[in-house]
Amino acid sequence: MLTYSVEPQYTEEARQEKVAGNVLVSLIVDANGNPSNIQVVRSVDKGLDEKAIEAVSQYRFKPALLNGEPIPVALNVEVRFQIF
Numbered sequence: 001m002l003t004y005s006v007e008p009q010y011t012e013e014a015r016q017e018k019v020a021g022n023v024l025v026s027l028i029v030d031a032n033g034n035p036s037n038i039q040v041v042r043s044v045d046k047g048l049d050e051k052a053i054e055a056v057s058q059y060r061f062k063p064a065l066l067n068g069e070p071i072p073v074a075l076n077v078e079v080r081f082q083i084f
Contacts, residue, residue, distance in 0.1 A: 001062040003033070008055035008079050011047035015083065019044065023052035023079045031070040033061040044081060052079035 063070035
């Protein structure tokens with residue numbers, strides 16, 4: 001379960017070109033609830049992939065439990081970029 005997240009930041013190039021889309025990243029949530037091994041699965045580019053990784057690396061999760069013990073789990077997270 002996600003307990004803390006941050007909004008991803010746009011790059012100036014993506015903002016000027018009004019790029020929008022969703023970056024899909026895969027990651028491992030460790031036994032402490034921290035994300036690791038973050039990799040882009042579906043790209044938007046224009047620097048937004050890196051901004052998605054920066055944002056997700058700051059996320060915090062409630063660790064998954066197995067028999068009452070925290071364990072690492074694999075997740076996919078979609079990071080949305082929209083210009084209003």
